[in-house]
Each structure stands twice: as C-alpha cells, then as structure tokens.
Amino acid sequence: MEPRAAYSELLRRVAEICDLSSASALLSWDQETTMPKQGAPARARQLATIAGIRHDRFVDGRIGELLADCEAAPGKFEDIERTQLRELRHDWDRATKLPRSLVEETASAESSALEVWRDARAKSDWKAFAPHVRQLMGYSVQRAQALGFTERPYDGMLDDYERGADEERLDALFAHLRPRLTPLIGPVLERRGRVDSSCVRRPLAVEKQAEFGLAVIRAMGFDLDAGRVDLATHPFCSGIGPGDTRLTRRYDPNDLRPALYGIVHEAGHGLYEQGLASELRWTPLGSASSLGIHESQSRLWENVVGRSRPFWEHFLPDLRRNFPSEFRDVTADQMYRAVNEVATSLIRVEADELTYNLHVLLRFEIERGLFAGDIQVDDVPAAWGEKCGELLGIRPKNDAEGCLQDIHWSMGAFGYFPTYTLGNLYAAQLYEAAQRDLGDLDGLIAHGEFAPLREWLRAKIHRHGRRYLPAELVFRATGADPSAEPFLRYLHAKLEDVYGI
C-alpha cells in the first residue's frame, strides 16, 4: 500500500485499540470504586473478552503489512511520524509473540485475583491469596518467556514496566542506595524529638479533608472538568481516555497525611495524563514514557513540592479555613516538620522519603527470590517479616500490614515496584533542573504559583508521551543522564533541615 495511506490506516487501527483500552480501563476503575460485589465474575469475563479482542486486533497481520509498507519509505514521514512507527513496531513485535489464550486467561485471572486479594487482605489471610499469586506468577513467566526472556523471566517483567531495566542494574542501584539510606535511620530516630506530628494526627472531619485536598489539586492545575476523584480501597490514577482522568483517594479520619499526600500523589500522575499533547492522543505515542517517569510526576508533587516548607507557607491559610480550630496555632514550619516525620512503618504508601525506597527494595528482593525459586509462595509472609526486620527494624504482626498490603500482585504486576524508586530519583533530578530553569521556584510555590512548574513539566515531560525513552527524556529535560545523586542531595538537605543531621 502507498505509505501515507498505510500510515493513515495504521493510526485508525491504533485509535480503535485505544478505545478498547479505554473500555478496559473503565471496567477496571469501576470494579475498584463502584461495582456491586456480585458483578465480579461477569466483570472478569468482560475484561478477558476485551483483552482478547484487543490483542487479536493488534496482532492482526494486516498491521504488520502496513508497518512494513511505511518502514520501506522512511523519507515519506516526518520525524514524529517515524517515532510513531518505531514505537508501534516495538509494541507489535512484542504483542505478536504472545499467545492469545495467555492474554485472555491472564486478564480473567487478574480480575478474579483482585476480588480474592481484597477479601484476603480484610481477613489478613495470605493462604487464601497464595494460589492466585502462584497462578499469576505462572502467567508472568510465560509472558516474559514468550517475549524472549527465556533465561531470566524476571528481567522481562522489569523491562515490561521500565524499558531497559533488569535485575542486574536494579541490584546495582539498590546496592548504591541501601548503604546511603540505612545508616541514616538510626540517627534520625534518635532525634525523633525534633519533629512533633501531633498537629496532623488528630480527628479531622473527612469531608473537610476532601475539600482541602481538592483545593490543593486544583491549585496544582488538575482539571476536574476532565477528571474526577472517588473513594477506593487503594489510591490510584486511571487515565480512562482523553478528557477523562480519574483519581481515587482514601482517608484516615485521625491523620491529615494519608488522604492529602495520597491525592496530591495521584494528581501528579493525573497532570501527566492530562498534559499529553492533543495531537498524540489515540496514537502509538499517546501514553507515558514509562512507569518510572509516571511515578516521578506523582512523587515530585507529593514529596518535593508537597512536603516542602513553601508549600505549607502557601496552603496553611487554606487548611485553617477548613479546620479553623484544629490548625489555629500551628505554624508552617510545624506543618513542614510534621509531614516530613521519619518513622519506620510497615505500610509502603505511607512511608517517609528516607525509608520508602527500602520498602521497594524489600519487594524487589521478595520478587526476585520468588522467581529464582529461592522463596516459595507459601513462605512469603515469613520472608517478608525477616527482610522487613533487616531493612527497617520492624516486622508486621499480620499479613494485612505485611505482604497483603499492596494491590500489585493481584494485578499480576510483578516487577512493578522498582519503578517507584526510579520515580523518586527522576523526581529529584527533574526538580533540580526546574529550579535551574525557573529561578526562585521555592518563592513561586510559597506564593501559590504552581503554573510555572506545571508548565515546565508539561513542556519537558507530559506533552511528549512516549516520544522519548525514559533515559533520553530525563536527559533532554535535565541535561544529564539519570542519576541517584540529585535524590541523595535532596534527601540529605531535608534531613539536615528537619533532623539536623
């Protein structure tokens, strides 16, 4: 076929596949937030059917032919179009390696596992969930092997979430980070008296927490005409489709931090989804560069901005409007300290910035042990307890606050956790660069001027979708290769400020 015509047909087909992905995203979002309990078996079927159809339509030989027609005439295309073709080729080559039955069975098994995980977590019963973990691990291994990772399937899973990541590199990264983090825990805990978080740990009406959270994400620039916020067990962001980005939140009625930083985190993801250039929507480039980059956006807003002193200089009056009596006598400095409290806790999503990456390391080590056969699924609670003790000095009392706390495995998302650490590192590096480019960024934030930072991120990161691979995107935005050093500098500065070490 004539290359330009082939290209048009390719994009039309990709757009249809995006529509199916949107339908799946809505079915999943609904399952997490809205669906009645007895809808679960049918939902598993629906997700499996759509995953199967989506797969069928994507691996269609016709797409391969059209791609080949385009690739034979590179001169007919502009740069951005060639990049579209590059990414489509990458995805198509991978998808055609996966058997349809595997895709469909995996989607169905994940949907069922999600329900079981929810129950198992409520009952703190790993045994009830373990068979599903075994099953989903089996599918993940089959998938990785089908994609060519026959020797080291776990590498295939890591690469699935962050192109180029593998066990060896992540091992090296954590080997670099761990000795720079763990020695800080003891001294910080010895100085725990320097932070008094009682100002944020008190009964706080959840509706007012919700209102304040909305005010913050509006100020960040999250567009509620093109998105929404709902309650769910697990905070997440779902890009249903163009113009429809949904965040979820949960509450602790006795602590300001979980709900606030949960929603700020998810709104960071949401801004990335909303910031995609409109001309990339429904195209092969119309999604995130990587999960690590996605996480950098959420962590940047949650931590680097949201846990900064200028953030509280700006938002304390708003907070007081919502809670006039509770925060009357609290200062921005007290808030800043309270939200940067370091405490060895069991729950990853509520961990502070010092220990967070150790929570990730814990999961990374469990996962690599599972896939290497060094840890059996039934032994995960024991392994979790032991590694948690080693890394953080504490152990969960039960599975709910240990190995059942995260939703990921119920979604078959093995190899996902390390992207959280990559996100933390990218976030610090991006913020350093934004500070260089924008001048007094802290001053802007203290005045509630979030637009310069948001627009910088939009221009450097959001609008590009998958145009650049993660490392290249970071390089283009910051002028340097991805590195752990900005994060370590950032963390040391904060710990020095808050804890004096």
Place this chain on the structure above:
Amino acid sequence: MEPRAAYSELLRRVAEICDLSSASALLSWDQETTMPKQGAPARARQLATIAGIRHDRFVDGRIGELLADCEAAPGKFEDIERTQLRELRHDWDRATKLPRSLVEETASAESSALEVWRDARAKSDWKAFAPHVRQLMGYSVQRAQALGFTERPYDGMLDDYERGADEERLDALFAHLRPRLTPLIGPVLERRGRVDSSCVRRPLAVEKQAEFGLAVIRAMGFDLDAGRVDLATHPFCSGIGPGDTRLTRRYDPNDLRPALYGIVHEAGHGLYEQGLASELRWTPLGSASSLGIHESQSRLWENVVGRSRPFWEHFLPDLRRNFPSEFRDVTADQMYRAVNEVATSLIRVEADELTYNLHVLLRFEIERGLFAGDIQVDDVPAAWGEKCGELLGIRPKNDAEGCLQDIHWSMGAFGYFPTYTLGNLYAAQLYEAAQRDLGDLDGLIAHGEFAPLREWLRAKIHRHGRRYLPAELVFRATGADPSAEPFLRYLHAKLEDVYGI
C-alpha cells in the same frame, strides 16, 4: 460441523458479544452518572468502536454457518435450545441486514446527541438539539429500511422495541383508550378537592428520602449486592451484566413522590434483570422479552403496588421513622390519596395513571407525524404545544418542560414511547392474574410480604428472558391474550375509590 459442537461454539460467541454489550452498558451508564464533561468526545468514539466490533463479530458468516448446522438437526436439541436457536436466528438475520458503517455512526451520533440534549434541555433550546434529531431520525429510517420496512420505516422502529407492534395496531389501541380516558379528566379535576397532597409536598431532606427509597426497594427484594443506586439527571435501570444491575434516581427536595416512585419504578425493572434464570445468562435468551414487558414490571411495582392503600399501610411507619415530625399525623389513607392525585401536568415521568397514557399518545403522534413528513423537526415545539393542549388542556411554557423533557430521542429511540402504554396494560393484567393465583395479595402487601408477588413474577416473567414473545408470555402468565380491559377496570376502580367517580 457436528450440531452439538456447533451449538457450543455459537453460545461461546454469543457470550463474548454479551461481554461487549456489558462494556457498552457500563460506558453509557458512566456517561450518565459519572463521566467528567470533557470525556464526552472520547466516550462517543469508545461506544462507536465497541458497537462496530460487536456488530462485526455478530454478523460474522461463521455464526450463520454454525446456525445452519444446528438448524439442520433439530432432533439433537431440547426445546429450550431450539428456542435459543430461534431467537439467535431472528437477531442474526436482522443484524446481517445492517451496514456496519450505519451501526458505528449511529452509536457515535447518539453519544454526541446525548451531551447536546443535556445542554439544550438546561437552556430550553430545541433549536440546538434539532439538527441531532434530524440526524438520528435519518439513521433510524436507514435502519428500519435496511431491516425491510421500506414503505413504513416507523413500523420498523416500533417493531424494534416491541416485536409485532406497528403504527396501525397502536393507532387502534390508542383509539380505544383515548375516549375512555379523556372524558374522565374533567370530572376528576372538578373533584380535586377530594385529594390533599400537601402532606407529600413539603421540604423533605433528600438523604432521608434516599434512605426510605432504599428501604422500599430492599423490601421489594432488589438485591443491592448485585446492584446499586446512583444519582442521575434521568432515572433509569441499566443491566450492566449478570450480578450488576444499576438504578439511578433524582430528587425533588419539596415532594416525596418523584424520588420514591422513580426508584420503585426502576427497581421493578431491576427485579426483572436480577430474576433471569442463571442458565440463560450470556445466551441469546438472556434478555427481556420486550420493552413493554420490561415496563410492565416497573409500572406494576410503581403504580399497582406502590400507589395502593396496603402499600402505605405497611410503609407509613417506615416513612415516619425517617421523617418523624413531617408524617406524624398523616394517615395511610391520606398517603394513598396524595400519591394518586390526578393533575394535568407537563412532565410524563411524573404524570398520574389517568393522564400518563395521553403523554405517550402525544409522543406517538409527534413521532408518526415526523416520520410521515407531516411535522418538521423545527416545528416540534409548536406541534407539541398544540397536541398537549388538545390532550391535556395545558401547554408547556418552554421546550425544557415540553419536547426536550425526555432523553429518548437523544438516544435515537424513536418508536419507544408506546411500550410505556403497553407496559401499563400488561401490568394491570398481570396483577389481576397474580391476585387470582395468590389469594389475598392486598393483605400480603399490607403486611409487607412482597416475596409471594415477586416470586410469582419471577416464575411467570423474569426467569424466562426472551423464551416467549410478549403476547405469549402474557398469555402463559394470565391465561388470556393481552388486553386493555384489566387496566381500564383497575383505573376505574381507583378513580372511584379516590375521586368517587
């Protein structure tokens, strides 16, 4: 192919199509209840894509071959299986007559029109909506003609919603009903002093209204573990899929009736959805016999049960628990009268049982005029005013309370309204039969015993899905052909009781 194997493959394919229908149902439900405004263009695409794929997969020649293989060996199948094949043949023959482009374009146009209708209604601006009505009328005509209704396309639309219905028969039915209804309006209005509805027209906290409504639908047997209730502009019931039946409601903060009878109505639909025999789920028979039958279920619960004296004898104490001061001195008889108040009003969904069918007739006459070319789309507001005056003696002040009040045309649902009248007639006939079979049904209801009626409906109607065509289903349940007489008997008895005429 061997007939039993062909049958299995057919059912597997039908089940996948049901999954796609479920996805569409969720996308639509979400658009009505939840979706952020800017999600609309993408949602239109998603619905169109899924409608197109659903159509493609259904009209696949393979289904025709499998059907033929089965039909060639009827002796290999049980009765119910032959009925499955009969209905599948009916649907497949119809679907294969429709061009894919029409299916897809219609779905997209409907989704867009829905958004325009919403705005147009808010602004009471028929002109803004008119081009969409013209477009959707065009699609409806194309559809009816493709299905073989080349001479009288409107007959094809009527038949789409109620098999066997056509303009001539409905004309005869309304010609029978109208002279038996309109002469009653004058005498009733002269005696309007006999009903004092001020007890239900007063400020009533909407949360309490919601609680009371939930108590009623729970008592009816609507299963909230397999369904839910949400706010929406327009009350509706959506059977997303097995185990997931969703109702919507709205409120009038100054009148008990709209929210209460809205939710009871929708729960009547919901019980039908929830009552399908489990072995028919995901099969060709796994949906309602017709829209008229569906409406009979909602109207039976809303009117025949919900506006009865025994209903209020049972529920008044519950109502008082929710509104202790408002209903302290109100009697069941007062409630019974208040909810049976006859008033010529402009809004169909809030019309009483005497005038409701005249609202339907109004729409039927506008629609047949539109499709006969006797009424132009631009002239609908004028025609509406004139016919409304004739039938009900009143005229809308604007389009919002006139021709823009119903969602149906924005969904391309021309020919749908008459099923409401059919539902009213079936409802009265079914209730008469249930009374014969169950003995003192009024006594049961006065004691809050709704299970006998619900189980009777389940056994006679709900569980059968599409196994019987509407007329046969009514005959099997009641021992008589469908007739308007039970409804007229029922209505006269009530008007005599309430208004003494």
